[in-house]
Amino acid sequence: MTVLPPADNCQSTAEFPRVLFFNVNGSGMGHLNRCLSYARRLRGRARPVFFSLASAIEIIEEMGFEADYFVSPYWSSNSTFAWNSELAVRFGMVLERVRPDAIVFDGTWPFQGFLAACEAYGSPALVWSNRGLLKEGAKTVPVDEARFDLVIQPGELGAHESEVELARGGKRAVVPPVCLLEDDEVLDRAAARGALSLPQNGRFVLFALGPGNLKDVAGIGHGLIRLFESAGFQVVWVRAPISVRDVELPPGVLPLTVYPLARYLRAFDAFVGAAGYNACCELVQSGVPSLLVPNGELADDQTRRARMVADVMPAVVSACETDEQRGAAVGELLEMLNVNRSRPAGIPLNGASLAAEKILALAMGRERRH
Known part of the structure; x- marks a missing residue:
């Protein structure tokens, strides 16, 4: 397996704000890929740490990031209640060890065990990275966006940066498409x-x-x-x-x-x-x-x-x-096949960088709600 090497960084990460990424395990690599996209843009300015439900955890480590693995509910024999109860304990232990300044959850459905652990810990900043474009009639998620300081929606092709205020002082931000690489x-x-x-x-x-x-x-x-x-x-x-x-x-x-x-x-x-x-x-x-x-x-x-x-x-x-x-x-x-391959003008693909800046601002306390 080939991965991009971590960037050289002589500055100690101890003084950086800590950002804890929680990526779920979907049908593909999307959730992990987006979290890695954000984390790569934060390298040298924050200390990204991962709590991953995706089985390809070696990718995270080979990119130079710390990571813990927890089995996805789709591969667990536990009941939903038992799995969420164990998740709350495990993630709570990670929170106590990492002591993050911001937590970023990437997934369609924030788990009750995850939310319970964050509430018990007293998360200083909570971010939900939630890709849109669901089918008509798809299940709605019974989780109030207002529980989060920031909801990031990775945009589809042609999307541009925008922000709206949420109840309780948070924000929902649409960013252009998120790509792992520059x-x-x-x-x-x-x-x-x-x-x-x-x-x-x-x-x-x-x-x-x-x-x-x-x-x-x-x-x-x-x-x-x-x-x-x-x-x-x-x-x-x-x-x-x-x-x-x-x-x-x-x-x-x-x-x-x-x-x-x-x-x-x-x-x-x-x-x-x-x-x-x-x-x-x-x-x-x-x-x-x-x-x-x-x-x-x-x-x-x-x-x-x-x-x-x-x-x-x-x-x-x-x-x-x-x-x-x-x-x-x-x-x-x-x-x-003989058509010019150059990217059409006017299609921004810098969503990862814009999202990383918003996450960093929260982690550093510049945009934290009171």
Whole structure:
């Protein structure tokens, strides 16, 4: 596994404000990825510490951050009440050890055990990073935003920074799309292929259809693989770090496990994947022509997000559930491969930096409510 090394920092972190990140374990890497995006922008100015429900905790540590792991409720045999009770104790112990100046929760549903531990500890600043774009009719979260000092909504493509006041003195802030990497950290085609030990010549397509934890992607994937191989592409298949079962790959398909994937996207002539938040933001950042296959089993509206991508860059949106759909989608994408890959003007992707500044201000007490 490849990760970005921690930045050199000769200044002691003891004098920095402490920010404790709590990321849930979703169907993909989104919650962890956003917390790492914020933490990387805070490096050298704060001491980020993680409490992670995501099983890929080694990624956090290899990036140079401290981390504790607690099993996700989806993988626990405990009842909801028992799991939340244990969470309250475990997270309370972490709060006593870290003594954070700010706590950042990234997830759709703030757990009762988490909220109980924060209330008992007397959290000085509480932040909820809550991605939007839910489907119509999706369950509403019975947690009052006013319990938080700051609610950060990582925006979709085209979103700009804005703030509104919440009851009890808090704020809700929309920020532009959140990306893990800055633009200059994304390798160009030659450098990315060199880093992945891929030949400079040849046509490569990257498949990232998700870990398959909530949706069986093998059938769709195998059908698309055959089409791209027939068109002369070498297929590379991403193995997700949090996957609980690997898709059996046909002979000749190259498996790839790398993080962060965004760093290497330009090595590929085309991308095939689900329309998760991270993937869509990173594809616009890299400009790689894409076939987006929305996952309809998730709470977020991936079809709508995929169409946003297709509005600003070469991208095809298709469910790819039948041979006819797959054939038409691949044919349309192949016609797009010579389109300029530069990012369209006017699409900010600096949400991570803006969110980090707001978190830091809270941690330092400059914007804490009374």
